[in-house]
Amino acid sequence: MTIDKTFDPAAIEAKWYAHWEATGAFRPDRPNAEPYTIVNPPPNVTGSLHIGHALDNTLQDILIRHARLQGKDALWVVGTDHAGIATQMVVERQLNARQQKRTDFTREEFIAKVWEWKTESGGEITGQLRRLGCSMDWENERFTMDEGFSKAVIKVFVDLYNQKLLYRDKRLVNWDPGLKTAISDLEVETREINGKFWHFKYPLEDGSGFISVATTRPETMLADMAVAVNPSDERYAHLVGKNVRLPITGRLIPIVTDEHADPELGSGAVKITPGHDFNDFEVGKRAGFKASDMFNMLDGEGRVVQTADGLIPAEYIGQYRFGIEGEPTNARKMVVAALDALGLLEKVEDRVIQTPFGDRSGQVIEPWLTDQWYVDAETLAKPAIDAARKGKANGGFDIVPKSWEKTYFNWMENIQPWCVSRQLWWGHQIPAWFAADGTCYVAETEEAAQLLAGAGVALTRDPDVLDTWFSSALWPFGTLGWPDQNTMLDRHYPNDVLISGFDILFFWDARMAMQGIHFMEEVPWKTLYLHGLVRAADGSKMSKSKGNTVDPLGLIDQYGADALRFFMAAMESQGRDIKMDESRVAGYRNFATKLWNAARFAQSNGIGGSRSVSAPKAELAVNRWIIGEVVSTVEKLNKAFAEFRFDGMADVIYHFVFDQFCDWYLELLKPILQVQSGDDGAEPQPSLVTADADEARAVAGWALDQILVMLHPFMPFITEELWHAMSDPAQPRAHDIIHAQWPEPNATIDADAVAEINWVIDTISKTRSFKAELNIPPGTRLTANIADPQMSTMSVIARQAAALSRLGRIDSFVYAPVATNNVAQIVVGGDTVVFALDDVIDLDAERSRITKALEAALKERDALAGRLSNAGFVEKAKPEAVEKARADHAEKAAEAERLTVALARLG
Structure with a gap:
């Protein structure tokens, strides 16, 4: 199969996923293997x-x-x-659109409609x-x-x-009046809202005065059961044990001590409503109130109901706890007005209040005292x-x-x-059945529950x-x-x-x-x-209300699933959230394209897939070097997998593929494979023996196979496509890459080959760098001088002359001092390599230019450092401004360092 010129993720994704699923590739079918x-x-x-x-x-x-x-x-x-909640809401909305509601149906009929929705639209x-x-x-x-x-x-x-x-108990729960059900903490969303802090006076029973309390929920005073003060608060020591008479209800409630009361907050005295506040519930228990004796003043919709002592005035019954659309008044307004009329409202403060809301209903959550099932x-x-x-x-x-x-x-x-x-x-549905007297029978079936209850006992299942x-x-x-x-x-x-x-x-x-x-x-x-969590680019939490959510399917449409997957792995650093950065997803799409083009180059030059997991034999240094790089990459990947370092895995395979294999190995192979230089101006390389080319093709095909297998967990689609595209048409692959073998090169790292190729890469890289720094056109061909070379260096140059000429644009090496002071120099492996720049650039002008650029970079670097050392800036500025200053400082520091090196090269 000829690899297409253009990499199109969409074309291969649907094809290969359908193939994998149709062939049962995801099934565990190795009964004798270690399970995972x-x-x-x-x-x-x-x-x-x-x-x-x-x-x-x-x-x-x-x-x-x-x-x-x-x-x-x-x-x-x-x-x-x-x-449960989400699905029931979906189906109820569908019913509402048809002017129907859940209670128009029996439970069984409604559940049948849910199953119908699940079959048609769920999943x-x-x-x-x-x-x-x-x-x-x-x-x-x-x-x-x-x-x-x-x-x-x-x-x-x-x-x-x-x-x-597991047992049934009466306790406080997060009650959602909109959904009319208890919900978990995870389904509660806390928001900051502008509210009030009301200060009231509660009269002492003996008429000797008042005790002041403050609350953000004045309506709950209809179910107050105590007033708490801190045991260390001397202001109220003489009142502990006395009663106050509640306004409106006339209920007598005790003044108790509890650490929950903060002497520094408000008056230091706290009204206790154990049936409608989680903290108050615990205070109430410590004060000796049983849960069964605590007052519940609201029904499941948030309307006032009569408490067990019957002391709430009739005009409050049926009122919503606070404002609701269409209701002219509510319990909160009525309580505040009544206390104000009695002269017991001391003051009202504006306050931002942390308020719990149901994440689906949008209703304010009510801590509600009710019978529920609990696990120990x-x-x-x-x-x-x-x-x-x-x-x-x-x-x-x-x-x-x-x-x-x-x-x-x-x-x-x-x-x-x-x-x-x-x-x-x-x-x-909970497998519990109740008799008329309240006795509960728990069993797996109704028949088993009936046997426990005895014949003739009527049972009703817990709804x-x-x-x-x-x-x-x-x-x-x-x-x-x-x-x-x-x-x-x-x-x-x-x-x-x-x-x-x-x-x-x-x-x-x-x-x-x-x-x-x-x-x-x-x-x-x-x-x-x-x-961690995936956050917006600025680090804020994603939410639909903010409009900063990201659709992964849209990213897949634009960049391909492989690019998105690689981004996720590369950004997953243990203990840190991920900032969404679409430009990096695009970058990994480019990475996939680079691999695609490398495979096209290989295919067009007779390089095919390997049939061996072990590395081929190799004599050429460049081949022994890439085999060692594969060995090293596999070792690093194995370690990262063992430590669950996803970012480390991605970093290792990315740099091996992008840098070592594509940017260097394939380029270093071109003279061996007799690939012409194209339009780069270099002379065509002389033909080399066929044995070297055959070895290069074998090693390159093997190395590319190892890349595809190592990369497959991260980018499954492109690797499967290229795995088959690189196979021998006469002998297609025996299996898909999804069932290939993880690399075991069965080879060692050849230190001599590593040193030789690294010398070549270092020389070429540093030559390219100083050309860029000195504004020398990259295609300019130069002569290199090494005054006193090491013998090993001379041997490397002799063997790698073609690569140094083709990639480094170095015409020749002269083993003698250079005859001019107009030079640039680099140090490679202990050797100083000097390049004469006569007729190439004006060295004095370049020194002047670099010096000015260096001075400007140092000035900006130091200014930013001063700003960042100012505690006032770091503490008071917006986080994104501080982060930008740090990034700019790092950029200017790196620029200054680069220019310093460039200036030193000019001597």
Whole structure:
């Protein structure tokens, strides 16, 4: 196959992905090989590919393709999450568009409509993952609501309940009044809003005075149960134990002490509403209030309801907590007006308030006291903490980078009960049935629950469903067929590595660790790798509201999937977020084009694919050198893979391909292959013996093969295309590159060849550099003088004269001092190489020009250094201004250093 002149990513991507999938290339089919397993974080079935998905899945695909090339039985489990809230919202919106609502249907009818939507429209993201090149096992695609996985979810719930590790309790939850369900912390978005800080006076019961409190939520005073002061606050010591009588309700509440009250904030006294504030809930418990006795003054929509003591006046019942469109008044306005009328409103301050919102509904979240199902996370966390402390080498798991260990331990050691119930219809319905007297029966089926309750006892199933994090916590083993024992489960659990964003370390990763260890008695994975977030070019977080999101599919359309993937790998530096830089994606598209053109050159000069993993025999120094460079590159790549240094992997292979192979090796081969110089003005090189050309073709073909295999995990499409294009038409490749063998050169680095070729490269590079610095046209041919050369240098020059002439434009080397002072000089390997510049440039004019440029660069460098040493500038200026100043300083410092070297060359 002749390689096309133009590299067109779109033309090859669709072809090769369809081929791989049709031929089962992603299936684990090596039963006698070492297993290697990754499960991908299941994206929401409602989702579409965003830049974070592109990063996460690119990193996974790099590892899984690398494992295949190593001959391992590689399995990448793929699937989607049923996304309870998101999916239910999508379907409800469709109903609303038809003037229908969920409650127009039975639960079963609505769920049937969700499944219908899933069949027709769900899972768009799986097609997008294919476009990225993700080599997932699509024949075993899973869904968190499929029959087998649901069986695992229900079993875990029942088992945890029977083990007394799961229970029903009344606690505060994040309640979304828009969705009318509890939500997780991850689904809460905190925003800064302009609000008020109201200061009220609460009268003491005995009429002796008042105690002042301040709040941003005055309506909650209808359910106040205490006033707290700090035990060290002497101002209120005489009031502790006394009661205040609440305005409006007349309820008597005690003044208690608690460290939560900050003497420096407001009046130092804090109103305590344990049924509607997470901090107050804990204060209330410490004050002796049981959760069952705490007042709940709101319903699921955020309207005022009567408290258990019946003291809220009737006019407040049914009012929304605060403003809502179409409502003339609300509880907040009424409470403030009533206290003002009683003369108890002291003052009102403007304040910016950190306010929680539901990320999907946009409603302000209400801490709400309600009965929910909870997992005893504290008990389950202990083995997961121990596993992370032991590390992979001792049967636990490693966290990479280690800097995240502290966060993991802090979360796990302070973990709270995990609320796992949600007030939705779509999801795994909780397997609990209630009798009329409130007795609860938990079982895997209704028939089993009825046996527990006894004949004739009417049962009603809990309408709630399980949090999606509960089901996805089983992903590493539930996707492998558990609870049924099978070969897949035996071979691929525990998984080898989990790749995850750090932002779900607690919500998903830690919960997988807890559930995996508890139910499988073994860690779910040996390594937990946490990557950063992809941010906008200025470092800010991407969001649709800011309009700074990036569509990865658009980048693939413009630059190709390979370029985007390589960008993701190159920018993934452990412990750091990634700044989106489209120019670098474009740069990696150029890198792919460079490789494409190198393959075209090779093909047009009789260089084809190799049939050997081991390096060919070589006599020429240039061939022995490139073999050594392959050996070195493989060693560095292997080390980077072992350490999960994705940026290191990309850096190693990029520079080998771009610099050593394309820019130097192929150029150094041209005289050997008798390739004419083209329009560069050099004389055609004399013909060399056929044996040298044959050796060069064999080594070049082998080296290009090694490049394609090493680069395949990062750029799968172009490497597969070139792998087949470079094969012998008479004997096509026996397999696709996806199933090739990872390089094992079985060769050593030849120090003599390395020294020889590095001398040539150094000489040519430095010659080109001083020409550029002195404004000498690059094609100008020069004579080099070495007054007292080393014998080894003379031998190198004799063997490499053709390359030095062709690439360095050096006509000849004279082993004697130069006869003029008008010279430039370079030092190479201990030898001083001098070039006479008579009739080439005006040396005095060049010295003057460079000196002036150097003075200007030094002046700008020092000015920027002074600015950066000014603490006021660094602390007060915008971050982007400081960053630009640092970049400019580095640029001017480098320019000054370059000009200093150029001036020294002129003597």
